[in-house]
Amino acid sequence: MILQILLFSILAISIGLALCFLGYAAFRILFPIWGFLVGLWLGADLVVSTLGGGFLTTSLGIILGLVLGLVFAAIAYYVYAFAVVLFGATLGYALGAGFMLLLGFDPGFLTSLVGLVTAILLALAFVYMKFPRVLLMVLTAFAGATAMIAGLLILFGQIPPSQLGLGFVDAYIQTSWFWWLVWLVVGLFGAIVQYQTVEVAESTMIPAEYSYEAVAKEAEKASKEQKNTTKTTQK
Numbered sequence: 001m002i003l004q005i006l007l008f009s010i011l012a013i014s015i016g017l018a019l020c021f022l023g024y025a026a027f028r029i030l031f032p033i034w035g036f037l038v039g040l041w042l043g044a045d046l047v048v049s050t051l052g053g054g055f056l057t058t059s060l061g062i063i064l065g066l067v068l069g070l071v072f073a074a075i076a077y078y079v080y081a082f083a084v085v086l087f088g089a090t091l092g093y094a095l096g097a098g099f100m101l102l103l104g105f106d107p108g109f110l111t112s113l114v115g116l117v118t119a120i121l122l123a124l125a126f127v128y129m130k131f132p133r134v135l136l137m138v139l140t141a142f143a144g145a146t147a148m149i150a151g152l153l154i155l156f157g158q159i160p161p162s163q164l165g166l167g168f169v170d171a172y173i174q175t176s177w178f179w180w181l182v183w184l185v186v187g188l189f190g191a192i193v194q195y196q197t198v199e200v201a202e203s204t205m206i207p208a209e210y211s212y213e214a215v216a217k218e219a220e221k222a223s224k225e226q227k228n229t230t231k232t233t234q235k
Contacts, residue, residue: 009155011037016147020190023140024133025198032077035086039072040065085123091143092122094169102174134195141190145183149173 015037018030043065047058076083096118100111150169153159159172173179 004161005154005157008161009151012147012151012154014151016144016149016151018144019147020141020144020186021193023144023190024137024194027083027140028077031083031087032073034090035072035076035083036069038086038090039068039070042072043068084126087143088123088126089119091139093119094146095122098169098174133198134191137194137198138187138191141194142183142187144190145187146173148186149179149183153179 015030015033018026019034023030044061047061047064051058051060072086076086093115097111097115099118100114105111146169150159153169153172154161159169173183
């Protein structure tokens with residue numbers, strides 16, 4: 001149990017820091033890691049939901065979590081559109097499920113359904129809408145702030161690692177004025193840092209082709225090429 005707590009808290013805090021302050025500029029680097037965490041949690045949670053037991057306490061849960069994590073990470077790196085959809089979907093699910101938990105609903109079918117619908121809507125929005133650079137910096141900054149707080153809550157035993165992906169963190173933050181204030185300050189600070197340093201980051205630390213904008217353009221180009229190929233084949 002201690003190993004799980006350390007593992008998930010360190011991963012959440014690390015990815016949160018990077019996402020908060022470099023989310024836009026380092027999109028291609030960070031989102032395969034995000035994909036790995038999503039796959040790891042999903043695989044372990046599937047085993048718990050179907051067979052019972054503790055979170056990542058069985059060999060099957062660990063193996064399935066690692067396999068799904070590696071698959072999600074690989075797809076997020078090589079299939080640019082998937083990375084965009086994955087971020088939108090996980091963010092949407094956390095917002096939807098977190099809102100239901102904040103209203104007092106218990107984790108269950110209705111909470112999951114609202115989270116799923118919100119995930120689909122936000123994923124579609126990320127695919128079909130061209131979000132301004134500033135908005136994407138704000139979204140990644142606050143997502144990073146949420147991940148950092150989640151890591152701290154897990155580390156100090158406030159929430160179990162199994163609740164990391166249920167939107168529970170969002171609800172917890174909203175019901176605690178202290179963590180809400182921390183989330184607000186860190187998120188705003190991260191967005192400001194990204195806005196002020198994105199050009200420097202892309203020119204000195206991170207290649208420009210790793211940014212969200214570059215990834216989105218490549219995804220759009222790949223989609224057009226696929227459509228053209230399909231039309232040519234049909235002719």
